[in-house]
Amino acid sequence: MLKLKNINKTYQTDKIETIALNDINLTVNKGEFISIMGPSGCGKSTLLNIIGLLDKPSSGEISISDQQITSYQDKVVASLRNKKIGFIFQSFHLINDLRVIDNVELPLLYRDISAKERRSLALAALERVGLSARTTHFPSQLSGGQQQRVAIARAIVGKPALLLADEPTGNLDSHMGNEIMKILESLHQDDGTTIVMVTHDEEEAKRTQRIVRVYDGQLVAATEQPLHLDATA
Amino acid sequence: MLKHIAKLTWNRRNENVLIIVEIFITILVLFGIISMLASTYQTFNKPLGFEWQNTWSIKLTPSTYQEKGTDRTIAQIAQALRQRNEIDKVTLSSLGLFTSGASTRGEDFNGKYVSYLLTHFSLDSPKDLGVTLVEGRWFGEQDLGQNYTAVMVNQQFADEILAGKQAIGFERPYDDFIIRIVGVFKDYRHRGHLRGSMPYMFYGHALESSQVSILRNINIAFKQPQSPAYEQKLREILQRIAPNWNFKIDNLKDLRQQQINEFVTPMMILSVVVGFLLLMVAMGLFGVLWQNINRRTKEIGLRRALGASEGSIQAQIIGELLALTLFASLIAFALLLQIPLLELIEVVSWTNFWLSITSAVSVMILLVILCAWLPSRMAIKLAPSDALHYE
Ligand SMILES: Nc1ncnc2c1ncn2[C@@H]1O[C@H](COP(=O)(O)OP(=O)(O)OP(=O)(O)O)[C@@H](O)[C@H]1O
Ligand SMILES: [Mg+2]
Numbered sequence: 001m002l003k004l005k006n007i008n009k010t011y012q013t014d015k016i017e018t019i020a021l022n023d024i025n026l027t028v029n030k031g032e033f034i035s036i037m038g039p040s041g042c043g044k045s046t047l048l049n050i051i052g053l054l055d056k057p058s059s060g061e062i063s064i065s066d067q068q069i070t071s072y073q074d075k076v077v078a079s080l081r082n083k084k085i086g087f088i089f090q091s092f093h094l095i096n097d098l099r100v101i102d103n104v105e106l107p108l109l110y111r112d113i114s115a116k117e118r119r120s121l122a123l124a125a126l127e128r129v130g131l132s133a134r135t136t137h138f139p140s141q142l143s144g145g146q147q148q149r150v151a152i153a154r155a156i157v158g159k160p161a162l163l164l165a166d167e168p169t170g171n172l173d174s175h176m177g178n179e180i181m182k183i184l185e186s187l188h189q190d191d192g193t194t195i196v197m198v199t200h201d202e203e204e205a206k207r208t209q210r211i212v213r214v215y216d217g218q219l220v221a222a223t224e225q226p227l228h229l230d231a232t233a
Numbered sequence: 234m235l236k237h238i239a240k241l242t243w244n245r246r247n248e249n250v251l252i253i254v255e256i257f258i259t260i261l262v263l264f265g266i267i268s269m270l271a272s273t274y275q276t277f278n279k280p281l282g283f284e285w286q287n288t289w290s291i292k293l294t295p296s297t298y299q300e301k302g303t304d305r306t307i308a309q310i311a312q313a314l315r316q317r318n319e320i321d322k323v324t325l326s327s328l329g330l331f332t333s334g335a336s337t338r339g340e341d342f343n344g345k346y347v348s349y350l351l352t353h354f355s356l357d358s359p360k361d362l363g364v365t366l367v368e369g370r371w372f373g374e375q376d377l378g379q380n381y382t383a384v385m386v387n388q389q390f391a392d393e394i395l396a397g398k399q400a401i402g403f404e405r406p407y408d409d410f411i412i413r414i415v416g417v418f419k420d421y422r423h424r425g426h427l428r429g430s431m432p433y434m435f436y437g438h439a440l441e442s443s444q445v446s447i448l449r450n451i452n453i454a455f456k457q458p459q460s461p462a463y464e465q466k467l468r469e470i471l472q473r474i475a476p477n478w479n480f481k482i483d484n485l486k487d488l489r490q491q492q493i494n495e496f497v498t499p500m501m502i503l504s505v506v507v508g509f510l511l512l513m514v515a516m517g518l519f520g521v522l523w524q525n526i527n528r529r530t531k532e533i534g535l536r537r538a539l540g541a542s543e544g545s546i547q548a549q550i551i552g553e554l555l556a557l558t559l560f561a562s563l564i565a566f567a568l569l570l571q572i573p574l575l576e577l578i579e580v581v582s583w584t585n586f587w588l589s590i591t592s593a594v595s596v597m598i599l600l601v602i603l604c605a606w607l608p609s610r611m612a613i614k615l616a617p618s619d620a621l622h623y624e
Binding site: 102106 | 234236237241244245531532535537538539540544617618619621
């Protein structure tokens with residue numbers, strides 16, 4: 001499903017070179033739910049951004065859905081992001097001036113789909129996250145947890161092969177965080193979605209199949225979760 | 234996508250008002266500048282209605298002691314000049330060409346107050362000056378000793394003041410005489426290129442009449458161009474007839490050029506001022522758009538994360554701003570339309586209005602695209618991951 005080979009990423013700022021990622025190798029199987037953990041600043045977000053084609057690695061190879069990324073030409077990556085990847089961010093990143101339904105439709109605007117079909121896909125996605133009753137609200141009229149559910153609906157509306165979540169519960173209290181985790185688990189278990197999630201929360205991480213630990217830009221360990229092994233076997 | 238843009242633009246109406254106001258003001262400024270330029274250009278290029286090439290003007294100032302017989306002296310001078318071989322035509326009028334002097338008459342005409350310019354000529358002068366006859370005839374001997382005074386009017390007089398009435402033969406009583414229109418001429422812009430046309434009336438006088446004393450401007454058209462040295466010779470001829478008179482002799486070419494030069498200098502200063510004004514307005518617009526797009530960097534990052542291509546984002550931003558431009562243009566249009574509709578400002582004719590509004594809006598569209606291009610380009614060039622964290 002997802003394969004990273006010798007990924008390096010360095011940031012050059014004011015003569016200081018930051019090595020954010022150092023020779024990362026990682027394989028995620030189809031239908032797997034993994035979490036990435038590590039101390040602040042270790043490079044988790046950088047890693048997720050590179051997987052999600054939001055950033056270019058300094059060197060190394062990535063393939064998504066067995067398709068190797070050879071070109072970072074805008075047209076190519078834009079289309080891959082649109083069709084293969086769904087993103088969930090810690091701070092939701094909803095467009096405040098658009099109603100819930102329009103926010104969810106956003107990724108479909110960049111596809112060749114009729115307005116009617118867009119609407120029905122967006123309604124289905126909202127139904128999936130339990131927000132059918134809030135479609136015409138503006139994001140500011142929703143709780144944080146509800147906003148994150150809208151963001152999830154937006155991430156899954158295009159039926160991407162890979163769902164990436166960067167601390168999806170980071171801005172939520174534990175109750176709302178739990179709700180989000182339940183939705184992710186359901187997407188994984190019921191729909192077979194492949195999910196890569198960055199988290200700071202050990203409890204959350206334990207609910208995934210595998211924990212990848214990053215320290216100072218390097219992968220240090222990958223712990224299999226015996227509890228869920230049967231799910232991917 | 235269009236519906237999406239419309240929705241977003243509407244939902245952001247509060248922020249967009251600022252942009253619309255900025256664009257609206259810019260359109261007004263552009264309209265003002267363009268319509269001023271266009272009307273100046275139009276006025277400048279409109280035919281003067283007379284010939285000035287190879288022509289010199291003589292302004293006569295009779296001596297203060299010799300009041301009687303001025304008319305005789307002027308007639309003698311005209312006679313003497315006519316006999317010269319090198320001179321083609323001699324014309325006499327009450328007002329000099331390419332001078333700002335004018336005599337205006339204002340009166341109630343069919344219950345409407347009108348004003349028009351007035352010049353007195355010797356009978357042949359309008360024709361000899363190259364004025365174009367549109368209708369009727371020139372002044373002639375047949376007008377002498379009649380119970381009416383023959384006048385000619387220009388086309389504008391006929392159109393605006395007579396308003397559709399038959400011009401030729403039109404009569405109108407004054408205190409102790411009647412005027413009768415015998416001919417309509419095209420135009421006579423004796424004040425030069427920089428003054429617009431006005432309704433105009435010519436009076437014609439025979440050289441034998443005592444009225445000749447007011448015809449103190451003589452124009453002489455040469456068969457061949459004359460060198461400045463000819464002025465001395467001319468003075469000798471004139472002084473032989475009227476030794477105590479004063480003569481101001483000019484080549485019309487020089488008077489015309491002088492008039493243009495006097496106009497060009499303030500225009501240059503004005504264009505610098507206008508240029509600055511335009512620059513300020515453009516910079517204001519650029520600032521507003523820059524700020525607007527900058528604030529949307531996160532949104533741009535998000536859209537790219539969701540799969541928007543660089544091209545579609547740029548198209549969206551420019552599309553949104555063009556929608557605002559359209560809106561501002563409509564308001565400006567509705568407002569500016571009142572100028573020709575209510576005839577508020579004379580120079581803004583319908584032609585001028587359409588020209589100015591379309592150019593102002595076109596320039597505005599270009600300006601908006603230009604001002605939106607750079608900031609949107611910069612936002613797009615950020616990696617989406619950076620754009621998402623942009624503050
Ligand atoms: N755009 C950037 N320019 C320069 N340095 C950057 C940039 N983005 C990240 N870094 C640096 O790269 C390193 C990894 O950052 P990253 O955001 O991936 O950490 P993280 O593990 O997600 O941290 P956190 O848990 O706080 O979110 C940090 O040292 C950070 O300062
Ligand atoms: Mg992070």
